[in-house]
Amino acid sequence: MKIVDEIYGEFIIEPVLEDLINSQTIQRLKKVHQGGASYLVNKQWNGTRYEHSIGVMLLVRRLGGTIEEQIAGLLHDVSHTAFSHVIDYVFDAKNENYHEQIFNQVIEGSNIPSILAKHNLDFKKIIDDLSQWKILEQPLPELCADRIDYTLRDMYHYGKISLEEVRVFLSHLVIVNRKIYIDSIEWTEWFVDTYYKEVIDYFLDPLNIYGYTILSKILKMALTKNIVRPEDFLGTDEEIINQLYRSNDKEVIHSLNQLQGKVMLIEDDQDYDYHMKQKERLIDPSIWLDGQLIRASTISEKVRLQHSRASIKARKGVYLRVISK
Template structure:
């Protein structure tokens, strides 16, 4: 068989041409585990709010790898020693950091795959691939898990300014059309350096960091925590919970084999074994969409109405408050629904519920963004910045909401 050309180039709408750095990266991208990310939405059901937000986890992972290459080049130019093995491990880790995401990114974590985060599933996939690729991902897994003895390498994968955030803010801003969320990722990366084995940002990049934090706050309120998006994701989570509940009661719901498996199998904190991981690898957005298109005609009132709401974008009403929702308001809406339909209170609670959301653009007590001053002193961004906003961004803002039918 003729050997394939592994020096491929992607044409990305954000960064232009992206080259694949080595043959292992090519093989990982070609692997069916990674190709599945083409069928996983980067922003869940946010396209119900922002019609252009149809980009995928595949786009994002390739973009992160591109930015990681830029970061490695910048740090090496500044005299930071990064071995060839460490370089390749960084590319592998950032490429695969989201490989464990399920359909619509987060919905399954809170419904039919309980207490198993996408980070855990990503680790399972990386370990499986490591076995398949003869141990070539061992160092990447160590960096991904934060176990490697050089912390700055781990911080490039996961921190308050990592290549993950540097890509998704810019990419999500582009595809949603929310210009206020756009950041200059390349400028930020050129300002990176390392002191005492930790990532720092040179002082002349402080305004870019300020813009990054403000943009992140804006994107969370305007996009990731948009009230319509919250309703849609809550409905999707409830669809999957109801489907699993009915299946456990003996109902036979039409669904793909991978989805059937997770409806009938209890996956909890014990994690995924090889068989369930293999089945998970065959599950993507299309399984859920196809199921909902069928389930909207089910006899079960709850499942059919929840599916119909999502398919036809006829969602619940949502009200945001600065204070916890009063019990009286919740009971009032439950009573209205129970008077209108012959359903139980437990079934009504699928349509009437309360919860909260929080936004903290900068966590000053967790993996801080450190500024390297010209004097050589390293200080936290909240102290180095002359913007009062940065201190304000360090405070978590909590909002409460109630959802209920429109009529």
């Protein structure tokens, strides 16, 4: 099977990856939006978990990861529910990790184990500890394939970076002790800047925060009224939206009608309608220079200042006042 990805190029993949991609478990992710409520308030913010999962798999492959690590990359987001991280606010998952809490349960309840067994692979050895895959996952403030892909993919799709910039950046990635590093101060600074465009300018965009706030309140209300059940969130965004509209519940429908992009918002921490904080996502990657690893902030004032500004913004969160709807 040939896969063509606009960021990473063309690849011929093994039958096990083809079977996994064609499974219902992975195909569902085509209808789960990466940005949760984002697409409901801005049609441009329409990336999916499927695109990201394929991208992570291909980036791991490009960087020399084993077939097992590529599988882990493909599967790492299969337990994301409808509306992705919005559900963390619905179920009060403080670390935005609800999908991680149910990961093994979702895999074991799917046909993924049987697909892997068909190809003589043990699903438990692959998914029981995703932290074993050093290219795929690394704790902050370092880089990993997951973090790199969603940053590049979103910022390219949203017109913040060019494909040429992406390709030059990728040429500066190196693997040392099975982990990803950048071999250039210049391109480390570029990625740090791009990353904060993602996690600060986009994730904490007032319209995005508004969408998350309103949708999470709607979903909590729908659960209380038994319009949806927790297990329903393992469907797709569209299926849940349809359930909400079919309920004909006036309160729910009225709130759904507030989910649109023409709302006028201002940030005001003194007089506000909504306040939301998201998980602090700060990077300060090590750079591979002259055969040694050096923390970026120790040699780049630009990275140090970006890190500091992002930390202040993330800890404060966003205070929103609605001017008009």
